[in-house]
Amino acid sequence: MISIIVGTNRKNALSASIAAYYQQLLKDKNVESQIINLTDLPADFTATALYENNGKNQGFNRLRQSFKEQEKFVFIIPEYNGSYPGVLKAFIDGLDYPSGLQGKKCALVGISTGVQGASIALSHFTDVLHYLGMHVLALKVKMGEIHRYLKENQLTSKVYNEMLHLQADQLIKF
Ligand SMILES: Cc1cc2nc3c(=O)[nH]c(=O)nc-3n(C[C@H](O)[C@H](O)[C@H](O)COP(=O)(O)O)c2cc1C
Numbered sequence: 001m002i003s004i005i006v007g008t009n010r011k012n013a014l015s016a017s018i019a020a021y022y023q024q025l026l027k028d029k030n031v032e033s034q035i036i037n038l039t040d041l042p043a044d045f046t047a048t049a050l051y052e053n054n055g056k057n058q059g060f061n062r063l064r065q066s067f068k069e070q071e072k073f074v075f076i077i078p079e080y081n082g083s084y085p086g087v088l089k090a091f092i093d094g095l096d097y098p099s100g101l102q103g104k105k106c107a108l109v110g111i112s113t114g115v116q117g118a119s120i121a122l123s124h125f126t127d128v129l130h131y132l133g134m135h136v137l138a139l140k141v142k143m144g145e146i147h148r149y150l151k152e153n154q155l156t157s158k159v160y161n162e163m164l165h166l167q168a169d170q171l172i173k174f
Pocket residue numbers: 008010012013014015016078079080081082083111112113114115116146147
């Protein structure tokens with residue numbers, strides 16, 4: 001089972017469409033997956049689930065538990081202000097410390113309206129994951145100008161499709 005994380009809680013985010021696209025791609029390879037969408041985080045979780053409130057927010061606990069039970073992940077990371085979304089860091093800050101991610105494995109996909117495909121965001125996020133002991137697949141897929149290539153939930157770029165397939169194959173063996 002692979003868990004695909006939508007790395008933002010923005011409603012109607014393109015990251016969610018890419019997560020669904022990745023899930024179908026894995027299904028075509030006979031690999032089971034689930035989507036964990038940060039839109040499912042309780043709206044008040046930064047005030048009710050972190051630090052001294054650790055464990056007190058049942059909605060947050062459910063999401064954290066479904067994360068904890070899994071070993072392999074795909075993070076879909078949108079570029080926000082030259083990095084990854086703050087809500088994703090807040091979610092990670094609410095996981096078990098020192099590390100609820102130690103020894104787990106993941107692949108990263110970056111998307112952006114600009115041309116960088118969240119390249120710097122993926123580097124920032126990789127630093128955090130490595131600090132926490134997570135293994136990050138070397139092949140990171142960066143999809144710039146995503147709005148031009150995502151039409152009716154289909155990815156029209158041949159290169160982006162090839163990269164996603166290659167990454168998924170590597171992740172399955174990782
Ligand atoms: C708060 C915020 C900051 C953003 N900053 C950037 C940015 O620095 N560079 C960029 O190319 N796109 C930026 N975008 C646009 C996103 O890349 C765009 O919304 C894209 O569709 C991926 O994000 P989504 O999953 O929220 O749709 C930003 C969007 C938001 C909501």
